[in-house]
Amino acid sequence: MTDSEAKPLEDEELRRLRVVAEDGTWLTAIESRHVHWISTKRGPRRMIGARHWRLSTGEALTVVDRQTFCNAETGEILSQLDARP
Secondary structure (H helix, E strand, O other): OOHHHOOOOEEEEEEEEEEEEOOOOEEEEEEEEEEEEEEEOOEEEEEEEEEEEEEOOOOEEEEEEOOEEEEOOOOOEEEEOOOOO
């Protein structure tokens, strides 16, 4: 792989959680991380980037605590349905 063949930044899905909105709507929260492939003398290397959460609809989420998220666009609170202690 040469520099001109470097792959663009990708998102790698790590896990999915069921969440419920304040109005009772069920949604899916997806945790993913940025991944970028680069070319080195020893071959292609995978660079791991930051993790982030989003809804399956594409809206960004911020983590409030282990079981709670906030929709960054609307401010709506979302609670994890399948929370484990």
